[in-house]
Amino acid sequence: MAFHFRFGPEDLLRCRFSLSPRWETQEAVRTLMRPHRQAYHLPWLRQIRAAADGLDLRPLWLLMPRRGHNPDFLSPPPLGPSVTFDEELAQVRAAAEADPQALHEDLRRALVCTPGAAEGDLGRRMLADPARAVRGLADLYEQAWAALVAPHWPRLRALLEADILFHSRRLAAGGLRALFDGLHPDLVWSGDTLSIRRPAHHDRRLDGQGLLLMPSAFVWPEVVGGYDPPWQPTLVYPARGIGALWTAPAGPAPQALARLLGRGRAEVLCALHEPASTGDLAVRLGLAPATVSAHLKALYGAGLLLSARHGHRVLYERTPLAIALTTAADSSPH
Template structure:
C-alpha cells in the first residue's frame, strides 16, 4: 500500500536518522519465520539455529502478522537518540503505559483472524501490564540468542549506511537521499512516497504536521521498506541498509600475492577486508584473531599511512587511505 508523507517547512528540519538494536532484534525474529525470503542471511540462520530453537517466541509472533498487518509500536518505539543501547531501549519498552499497550495490542490482534478471541489473545488484553513484562523478557532473550554477539558487525554496517546517506543528503537533498531505493521510495513536490510490499488499491496520505520523519536503516527488512508509526509516535521509515549482501561473508582466503609479500598475510587480509570502516573487535571476529593481535596490525598499517582512524562513540573505526587503495589496485 503506497503511503504519501506530506512535508511542511518544519518537517524538512526535523528529519533524523537512528539505529535501533531493539528494532533489529524484532526484525531478526521475523527473519526466522521468513527464512525462505532471506538468502543473504543463511549463514547467520545456520549459525544461530540451535539457539533459536530454544526460544519460545509464541507471544511475540502472534503480534507480527504475516501479511503486512500492524505490530504494536511500543515493542520497538522510535529511538530517542541516534545510537541508543539495547538496555536503554528495553527499559523504554518495560515502561510502556498499560493503556497504550492495550490499545496497540487490540489493533495488532485484530489483524489476525481469531487472535483476539484465542486464550493467549484474551490473556494479553486482560492484563496488558503483565503482557508488556513478558514481551520485554522474550525480547531480551531473543537479543542474547540472536543478535548480541553480532551487534558490533551489524552496527558498523548500519552506521556506514547512515554516513553514506548523510553525504547523499548534503550533495543532492532529499531526492538524492533514497535514490537507490527506487521504486520502493520516491521524493517529489515535498512528498515522500513509500511503497509497501503488499499493495492495495487504497492510497494513504499522512500530513506530518511538523513532526518530521525518523529514518532507520535495517539489516533484516530487505527487500521491504516499512512505514510507521501511528500517533503518538514520530512517523518513521525503515529501509534496507546498503551492503547487506556482504554482511555475513568471511574475509577472502587470500589477499593479492604482491600485497602479502609486502605486508604479511594477516595485515594484507585485514587491509583487503576494510571495504567499510570497522573496529578492532569486528575485524578480530572476522579474521579469527585475538583483538590484541589485530590492534598491533592496525597500528602498523596506520603508521605506514595505509589506514586512518576515526572515533565513533566508544569505538575507533579504521578505514583505508588513498595509498592503501592504490596498493590494492596494483595488486
C-alpha cells in the first residue's frame, strides 16, 4: 500500500518549492497533541505553554485525525513561493463563501476518521453550518499563529528557506531522483512515480500541475502528501536542521578569527551556519540591520559569502574559504 504521485512529461518541469506560515501554524497545533513529534521542540513547548493553555484548540484538533482526511479547505496550498500568513488566512476565509455542500463534505470526511467526532456536539454544529464553522476555525488559526508561531517566525522562516536553497541545488545537480532520495526515507522514486509508504492506498495523476514541495519544521518525523483535485498536488517533508532549531546562539567568535576580520564581521560569519538574510542575522545576533548589512557587504566583497534571492529576500551563506576559516579558527588555541 502506498500514496502515489504519477508524473507526466510536463510535471517534471513544474516541480517547485514554497513555504507556508499557515501550514506551520497548523502543524504546531498538531504537535501539541502528538507527543511523538515533540522531541526536537521541547524548548519551544516550554516557551509557548502558557499561551497554548489560553487557547481552546479542540475544534482544530477534532479535524486532525491520526489517519485519514484533513480538510483541504482549511489548509490550501500556498499560491506563491513566499506568501504571508494574512494572505493564506484570506484563502481560508474565502472558503467560507464557497459551495456549502463541498464544505460539508470536506468537514464530514475528516470527522468520520475519528470515531464519534461527527456525532458529538461540536462535530454536529460544524456540519449543521459549515460556513460558520470555517469562519470560526479561521479565527482560531489566527489566534494560534499570534500565540504559538509568529514570535518565532523569523527563526522558523530562516530554517525553511535554508532547506529550500539546499534542495534546489540538489535538484539542479542531480535531478528529481537525487532530490527525492534525500527528502525522507518513506519516499520512493521509480519510473514516473513518486510513492510514499503508507498503510492506505491513494493514486494521483499530476496532469500537468507539477508537484509543490514544502519543508516544515513541525511535520517531523512524518512526510505528508495530499490534496484532492482541484487542489495543487503537494508534498510536505521535514526541514533539514530541526535538531538545532531551538538551540541557544553560539558563543563569541573565536579570538583568532576576530583578530583577522574584526569582532563584528567574525560574529556574522560564525552565525551563518545555515543560509540567512540580513534580518535573520540581526535578530540572531541582537544587532541593528544596518550594522549587519555593512558586515555582510564587506564579507561578500572579500569572497567569503555567496548570496541567493528567495522571493523578496536575499540569503547569504559561507563560501568554502569561509568554512575553512571558521573551522580552523574553532580548532586553534585562543
